[in-house]
């Protein structure tokens with residue numbers, strides 16, 4: 604028996620204290636206990652999503668929050684732009700294609716971040732765009748987009764155009780400030796940096812977005828976000844929520860307070876830098892330039908055979924699970940998640956295992972190389 608290590612970019616490991624809170628016992632969702640729970644959660648949740656407005660909680664996976672943002676904030680026949688730089692931009696595009704919207708795609712090469720200047724030029728050529736959708740972290744490529752500059756580009760195009768951001772793989776691992784970044788709606792999910800099992804999703808909307816969704820007559824029922832915000836006025840939810848996950852969420856938010864949000868965000872950056880230094884010391888190429896490297900997930904390239912050996916050996920010989928590439932990056936990259944209940948020593952463990960795997964596969968001695976590079980990042984250069 605050996606301890607397993609789940610280093611995928613979601614789902615992620617659950618802290619024992621969160622598991623324990625989730626198993627304390629069920630409470631009725633129409634009870635004062637539940638209302639207290641919801642009341643307690645809101646202010647802390649607002650801090651993580653960087654908003655002063657209420658955050659709706661849906662009992663469904665992250666995609667439901669993406670769809671909720673779309674069906675509530677886009678009216679029939681309106682024109683929208685979707686920034687597509689990977690599998691989750693594609694997800695937004697596919698959702699949009701299901702509805703009667705006029706969809707324009709701003710394509711970004713997978714592995715690159717959107718260039719705000721080029722994006723602004725693209726937008727300025729379009730007429731009457733009512734909303735722009737983008738990922739913050741495109742999990743499939745491990746890129747982080749320059750949200751502040753993109754938000755500025757959207758608002759300089761038209762102050763009333765909404766900027767909607769998918770933060771599923773990064774909220775909780777990086778600071779957000781919706782007002783500063785001109786984000787009108789930010790959505791996320793539970794199973795990544797927020798250290799919870801899959802099953803709940805979050806939608807934060809500012810006043811402008813709430814007003815638009817209240818005025819929108821596109822048919823919708825379970826994902827009608829107005830119901831969630833109305834129920835929140837009574838510290839409640841419109842339908843039976845995933846009560847145990849919300850109990851766990853309360854504990855997660857306490858952990859953020861105990862550790863200090865700043866220090867949690869710093870830990871994520873440290874893990875990224877350690878990992879990138881270590882991987883480079885193993886002669887592995889990064890998919891993403893340092894400037895746009897996400898603090899929550901890292902992607903590296905190699906040839907398909909080597910990637911397969913790495914993934915399989917990590918799993919079978921070292922009990923470490925990492926993720927492959929998706930769609931057009933399948934067989935071209937591997938991804939290591941480093942968000943939520945993960946720590947610098949987990950980076951040390953995966954790098955040590957990689958040294959062993961590659962020393963054997965390439966018949967070249969890598970022992971100590973990745974560890975020295977990562978430790979220098981962590982402890983400082985001597």
Ligand SMILES: Cc1ncc(COP(=O)(O)O)c(C=O)c1O
Pocket residue numbers: 612613664665666667669691694738740741742743769770771772792801
């Ligand atoms: C950026 C991003 N958006 C959306 C999703 C979809 O979330 P879910 O699989 O919970 O529906 C994911 C999941 O990996 C994601 O990483």
